[in-house]
Amino acid sequence: MRLSQYLLPTLRETPADAEIVSHQLMLRAGMIRRLAAGLYSWLPLGYRVVQRVEQVVREEMNAAGAQEVLMPVVQPAELWEESGRWDNFGPELLRIKDRHDRDFALGPTHEEVITDLIRGEVRSYRQLPLNLYQIQTKFRDEIRPRFGVMRAREFVMKDGYSFEADEASLDRTYEAMFEAYGRIFSRLGLDFRPVRARTGAIGGSVSHEFHVLAESGEDEIASCPSCGYAANVELAEAAAPETERPAPGEELxxxxxxxxxxxxxxxxxxxxxxxxxxxxxxxxxxxxxxxxxxxxxxxxxxxxxxxxxxxxxxxxxxxxxxxxxxxxxxxxxxxxxxxxxxxxxxxxxxxxxxxxxxxxxxxxxxxxxxxxxxxxxxxxxxxxDLRMVVKGDPCPECRTPMDTTRGIEVGHIFKLGAKYSESLGATYLDADGREHPMLMGCYGIGVSRIVAAAIEQNHDDAGIRWPEAIAPFDVALIAINKKKSQRVADAAEAVYAELREAGYEVLYDDRDERPGIQFNDADLIGIPHRLVVGDKGLDRGVYEYKARTAAESEDAPADGLLEFLRTRAGDV
Amino acid sequence: MRLSQYLLPTLRETPADAEIVSHQLMLRAGMIRRLAAGLYSWLPLGYRVVQRVEQVVREEMNAAGAQEVLMPVVQPAELWEESGRWDNFGPELLRIKDRHDRDFALGPTHEEVITDLIRGEVRSYRQLPLNLYQIQTKFRDEIRPRFGVMRAREFVMKDGYSFEADEASLDRTYEAMFEAYGRIFSRLGLDFRPVRARTGAIGGSVSHEFHVLAESGEDEIASCPSCGYAANVELAEAAAPETERPAPGEELxxxxxxxxxxxxxxxxxxxxxxxxxxxxxxxxxxxxxxxxxxxxxxxxxxxxxxxxxxxxxxxxxxxxxxxxxxxxxxxxxxxxxxxxxxxxxxxxxxxxxxxxxxxxxxxxxxxxxxxxxxxxxxxxxxxxDLRMVVKGDPCPECRTPMDTTRGIEVGHIFKLGAKYSESLGATYLDADGREHPMLMGCYGIGVSRIVAAAIEQNHDDAGIRWPEAIAPFDVALIAINKKKSQRVADAAEAVYAELREAGYEVLYDDRDERPGIQFNDADLIGIPHRLVVGDKGLDRGVYEYKARTAAESEDAPADGLLEFLRTRAGDV
CATH class of the missing domain: 3.90.960.10 (YbaK/aminoacyl-tRNA synthetase-associated domain)
Incomplete structure (x- = not known):
């Protein structure tokens, strides 16, 4: 992509209304723009990252045997009344009326819709298990949306739902999703941790959250450096005191x-x-x-x-x-x-x-x-046990003093059990012809939130430092003073063609801007690999290469550029 | 994908409430299920087709220089008031209130939102032209939704918008989009026709619709077999009479x-x-x-x-x-x-x-x-000229008698001119520092409607006949009586592995069903290439191959299967 033709409105100043660094950098890097409170448009650069995240999620979900579907955003109230959540969900559920004055909701989650679908299609244990997911726009009417796409009202989510004949099957799917989530966040290049979590409004018995570790995270996680126990402090058990109560020694x-x-x-x-x-x-x-x-x-x-x-x-x-x-x-x-x-x-x-x-x-x-x-x-x-655990509390499993870290919740998996299948009547017949409610699991990933969380974890004073897997482009190519030097213009065009031919996604800064502006924009938008074509380098038959995470630049040979880049992939 | 594990609920009976063949076949082939009036869930088989259509659209839009974005579904009323459409759009615009009692709409189209975005980012003629698009869920509160996804309330649309400095630039982009649309519908394997059209509620001066030709189409198209003139009969000009008025001959x-x-x-x-x-x-x-x-x-x-x-x-x-x-x-x-x-x-x-x-x-x-x-x-x-043209009317350009055909509108491109940029104040400064409203074009494709239109155009009594480019799978592989024949089971597994290894998307019918059911389901879901593994063929070292569109099956050699399939690709 040629930057001169690309909608990439970078900002020099930090927007005053952006509180956290990911929100600031997403605005500054021209990734998003605010439409209204909690509503953001994704600009071309930002949407590329969303799509890269979606692709990794999709590949790993498919590899784990899940099947992709797409359910409506607009959901009829009747289903939410059947599940009991029409009254219980609270004002985050945006209730609407259509032209015929019938009640609907904008979907914040799809347990009701998928359970309604499956109760109509599945009769027999032979049709189970089924694991379905979608990647879709959700709406939650947050009372105080903030932090940009981190806590927006409209957002992109991967939500998955499994239907099982028995606990053992649910355990297997839950485990498969747990493993798939680990692969997803690893492939995305994020430092993350799965933690035990409370089940909240979705309901169910067992649940794990997946957190991207970042100082700015809203959640506090207690984890044991010895045995690997980790839990949201909202859930983490405070170990029982080891000491007994001393004898009274004072007068009241x-x-x-x-x-x-x-x-x-x-x-x-x-x-x-x-x-x-x-x-x-x-x-x-x-x-x-x-x-x-x-x-x-x-x-x-x-x-x-x-x-x-x-x-x-x-x-x-x-x-x-x-x-x-x-x-x-x-x-x-x-x-x-x-x-x-x-x-x-x-x-x-x-x-x-x-x-x-x-x-x-x-x-x-x-x-x-x-x-x-x-x-x-x-x-x-x-x-x-009534209290929040704190740093230094003994691990409830091995009594090693626990650490606390902060994290951003980007995934959450639940064993729902029969909560929705019972209220909505999703049953199957076993091999003996007996009817049972299906057991369910549900598995969410905050796709758009991952983009912000990745920035919270990967940035410096100059801007974003994208992990390679979700960077909007692979290579930032900069031509220095090409207006004055035809040689530079020609060489940059040749490199642009060579890299694209080799399959790289390249953002070619072909603008007639001062080099300082070009370098600052490249650092701000954080593409992992940067190549600079300038007269000085061309005299020596090299381009200037710098990984976004490296302190210093180095020479990249004009002959053998692709081989050089291959050795640098994965370095960042 | 193994059919035994796939959510593919085929139906033998034609659903009573489905009036047109695409709606009937999409229900019967387990592609969609109805959630509420005009709201459909896409099941795995159906969503694969949607994704294939999206991919072709995305590739051709990108190749034509358009940039993908994603705008919110929920849009603030203020923007629609600025454009004047809050009052004028009618009840198809679903108006909602958030928890703070502020007015919003569910987006049926995004002219206001994109114009608001661009007026905030673009100042200079040097930043133009820009061509932005999204593939997104839209909502139109149709009074009488019908024909399944053909006229649903919620649907997937590609909507694009261009911003230009002058008429010549708008003409170039419009032409580029016209050509890109031609490539898209050609690649999708559809028999289509671009026709001149009225501009309707979107506004603007010039517009073309792209129609998939099908007898069941809601629109009537007049076209000239000689000079290529084609227009929606809603717009087509009735040529002026060639005869003069005769002299009066009767008494009143x-x-x-x-x-x-x-x-x-x-x-x-x-x-x-x-x-x-x-x-x-x-x-x-x-x-x-x-x-x-x-x-x-x-x-x-x-x-x-x-x-x-x-x-x-x-x-x-x-x-x-x-x-x-x-x-x-x-x-x-x-x-x-x-x-x-x-x-x-x-x-x-x-x-x-x-x-x-x-x-x-x-x-x-x-x-x-x-x-x-x-x-x-x-x-x-x-x-x-007040009347609808009819078959046999002279072409307004060359006076050849015109044909009429029926079509399904799947794309529509408009020259909007300054309609939205003037009402919303989207201006730029020219080289001399003078301010002008930007000119705009808008370019829509009904992604989910294409799926239905493709079926209207490609089906027979047995079911769907997918064009290869949008078929949910490339090959339907059927194992006959594999429960009784280990040889068949082993051979089918080997073919399944061989085809997937070669990059084919294969739906492997590994169910223990009667062959008649297997064949009927394969015909119904309409995968272009079918391979059957059975004992009789294995005796002779062959599988049975049949293109979905062919009358007869033929032998495919077990040795050299991939080479054989390569010769059959594109035949269907």
């Missing part, structure tokens, strides 16, 4: 803590470390109110709390008014001591449950208690 | 025609041929009422009527009540004689204007006039 006493309503303030005022204090949060699920007690330096994991039987699947925090009714004080001064056990269930994180002589709110405004001991000053609590 | 007289309210009835009752009668239609455009007079055997072309200055761009028929007010009779008995020229403008088709001694309604219920003559019994009318 009430102290004034005027204006100290946070752990940090209380800890400072009383000169007690945060890990000797507890915080108490009041929540309600499907049953009555629950007081959740955590060590002062720990954070509540809402998923874990919701999963506790006392909350029964939901976790809604009580407002200050109700907290005062139950505890007798404002939220900054509450604690577990003296609560009415008829009205409030106390559940303590396992680390809070092994404390002795601790500090907590006194349930009287501007007062705290010191020297508090379970089983002496208040009843023994129910103990459970 | 009134006759009773009780119950005769159609040309056929009047013609029969009075024993006058239809081409000696006229019909009179009352319409209104931007000015006052107009009486449109046509020869009894001709049909009004509404586009031509609307374009007449008396109507001024719009043509709305008057209801019976208003007709009676103006003419004094019910619509079945009206005519041009005695109308109040202050209130009604009379415009006659050129063929009606050269009649003498004709028959028309008397403007009194159940009466007609005979022996009517222009300029004697009523004023000389304005004469214009």
């Amino acid at each position: 006493r009430t102290v004034d803590t005027p204006g100290a309503y946070t752990i940090a303030a209380v800890s400072a005022m009383l000169d007690v470390p945060a890990d000797r204090t507890v915080k108490t949060l009041f929540a309600e699920g499907r049953h009555g109110p629950v007081a959740l007690v955590l060590r002062g330096d720990h954070e509540l994991n809402e998923d874990k709390a919701a999963a506790h039987p006392a909350l029964g699947g939901e976790c809604h925090f009580l407002d200050g008014h109700r907290v005062k009714q139950l505890a007798g004080a404002e939220p900054g001064s509450v604690g577990p001591v003296g609560l009415d056990v008829e009205k409030v269930t106390v559940v303590a994180d396992r680390e809070a449950a092994v404390l002795a002589d601790f500090v907590c709110g006194a349930n009287r405004d501007d007062q705290h208690l010191m020297g508090v001991n379970w089983n002496e000053n208040l009843p023994e609590p129910q103990a459970a | 007289r009134t006759v009773d025609t009780p119950g005769a309210y159609t040309i056929a009835a009047v013609s029969a009752m009075l024993d006058v041929p239809a081409d000696r009668t006229v019909k009179t239609l009352f319409a209104e455009g931007r000015h006052g009422p107009v009486a449109l007079v046509l020869r009894g055997d001709h049909e009004l072309n509404e586009d031509k009527a609307a374009a007449h200055p008396a109507l001024g761009g719009e043509c709305h028929f008057l209801d019976g009540h208003r007709v009676k007010q103006l003419a004094g009779a019910e619509p079945g008995s009206v005519g041009p004689v005695g109308l109040d020229v202050e209130k009604v403008t009379v415009v006659a088709d050129r063929e009606a204007a050269v009649l003498a001694d004709f028959v028309c309604g008397a403007n009194r219920d159940d009466q007609h006039l005979m022996g009517v003559n222009w300029n004697e019994n009523l004023p000389e009318p304005q004469a214009a």
Whole structure:
């Protein structure tokens, strides 16, 4: 492609409204432009990357035995009512009415549609398993779209769904998809990690997320450097404490803590470390109110709390008014001591449950208690894993201290089990003629998000550094001052023809721009291999070659250029 | 692909709700399934065809210098308000509201979005021309979706848009797209014809449609076998009559025609041929009422009527009540004689204007006039081309009698001129620093419709006969009774491996079905080349080969199979 004819509007300035580096660089490199909040047009350079990602995904999905389909973006409400998600999905599901006033949704995911399709076509165990996928535009009406294509409302996704006769078959497909995902992200040239994850709105039992590791990632991942355990901190289990609760050593006493309503303030005022204090949060699920007690330096994991039987699947925090009714004080001064056990269930994180002589709110405004001991000053609590894991926590499998890293979720696979097949009635007959609901798995990859994640992981101050597999072009060819030098113009044309003939995708900068602008644009758009044709080099029979990731350039012989490039492939 | 593992739900019965053969065969061959009115899921076999079509389109568009982009499906209302189409597009534009109650549309076409993109990026004539396209899901809320994917609400389209500095540049791009479209439809293996067309809702001056010729086509095309003139009958010019109006020979007289309210009835009752009668239609455009007079055997072309200055761009028929007010009779008995020229403008088709001694309604219920003559019994009318051309009409360019054929519109290219660039303010500066609106062209191809059109053109009683370029697989391989014959099973596996190794896409029917079912399915899904492995052939060292389009099968040597297939490629 000749740059003079290419729609590649690069920007020198960093756009003010782009918060993260991938968003900034995608705008600056002329890959995308914003149409409206969370809606982006992909320009030619950007769409080339999308297509390269799609191609790798498609090849590996096909190789793993999946079959490509295409389902409608617009989905009838009836199916979402059957599955129960019309009411439960929330406002991210954009509901629309057609000209006949019938209800539809813009598809954020396709479990309902594919299950409807399969229930109509599959009758027998002999037709199973089936693994179907599509690469398609999705819409989720994010309340606060941001970070460019990283959290857009409209995006390109690969979503796959498998249908199985039994658990063993589901296990095999899930494993095959797990392996295929590893091959996909490896081929894309990304540093990634599969982690155990919560199942969220899609539902099901087992799930893994695939994260591209990057400091800017929204998700925190806990991983064990020893045994390989890795999980989203939203899910990661906090290992049970190894120490037992010490014997009580202090007397209970009430102290004034005027204006100290946070752990940090209380800890400072009383000169007690945060890990000797507890915080108490009041929540309600499907049953009555629950007081959740955590060590002062720990954070509540809402998923874990919701999963506790006392909350029964939901976790809604009580407002200050109700907290005062139950505890007798404002939220900054509450604690577990003296609560009415008829009205409030106390559940303590396992680390809070092994404390002795601790500090907590006194349930009287501007007062705290010191020297508090379970089983002496208040009843023994129910103990459970309620907290987020933190760096250094012991691995729940081998007790090695864990690392935490940040990641960008680009893939997610789930064992859905019979969640959708039961609600939608997708059943099959086994060899004995008995009817069963099919078991399902679902397998997603955020195709457009991968483009942004790749940039978050691969960039420097000058711009993007594309992995070879998804670079929009293989080679950036620059002609220096070709307007003044016919020799340069001719040589550059010859190189352009030679490289294209050899199968390279080449972006030929044939503009009459200053070399500085040409080099800056090449660095910005980040093509892995750069060749410069200039008079100085031609005097010596060479071009200037530089890998985007290399610090220095080197000579590439005009004779034997292709051989030279072959040795550099994979270097970047 | 092994058929035993493939989602290919073929149907023996013709689905009752499918009216046209492509819709029937796509359902029967397991290519598509209906999700809701006008919404179809593409199953694996069908989606393979879509992808093959897309690939040809993409290659030829790129070769012609166009650049691929991807714009959002969801478009903000503001842009459609700027262009004026938010109000004018009608209910086919599905209007939606997001969670913040802001107005959006599901994109039926992307002139507004691409013009908005380009007005933000292009400033100078040096950046022009630009030719951008996308292959994308579109939505049009058809009031009566039908014929499967032929007239669906959601469909895959290639839409392209060019931006030019001047008419000469637009002409060059338009010509390049015209040529590229020819290459695309030729490569797809379709019998097609480019025809002049009206510009319709998209607007602009010049346009051509590309039609796949098929008896079931919704459009009628008039074409000249001599000079190559071809046009949609909606647009085709009716050549001016060569004869002058004869001298009047009859006296005007009134006759009773009780119950005769159609040309056929009047013609029969009075024993006058239809081409000696006229019909009179009352319409209104931007000015006052107009009486449109046509020869009894001709049909009004509404586009031509609307374009007449008396109507001024719009043509709305008057209801019976208003007709009676103006003419004094019910619509079945009206005519041009005695109308109040202050209130009604009379415009006659050129063929009606050269009649003498004709028959028309008397403007009194159940009466007609005979022996009517222009300029004697009523004023000389304005004469214009108002009618649809019919088979045998003289070519407007060379007067050879024209043929009419039916076609399915699969492509449409337009010179838009400055329609969108002016309303949206997409301007550039010329070499002298003067500002001009860009000129635009737009270029559409109905990707998913092509799949149906190809079937309409290529099928027989047994099923589909795919052109090689878009066949879902190259070869259908059938193993006969492999459950009983290990030799057959082994040989079929070997052929399957050999063909795939050689680069063929093979659908291997490895099911334990009766041969009759296997053959019927192969004919139904229409793969161009069929190879059958059976014991009888193996005895003689051959497989049975049959092209889908051939009447008889023949022997293919087991040794030298690839060479044999190479000689058969392109035969179908």
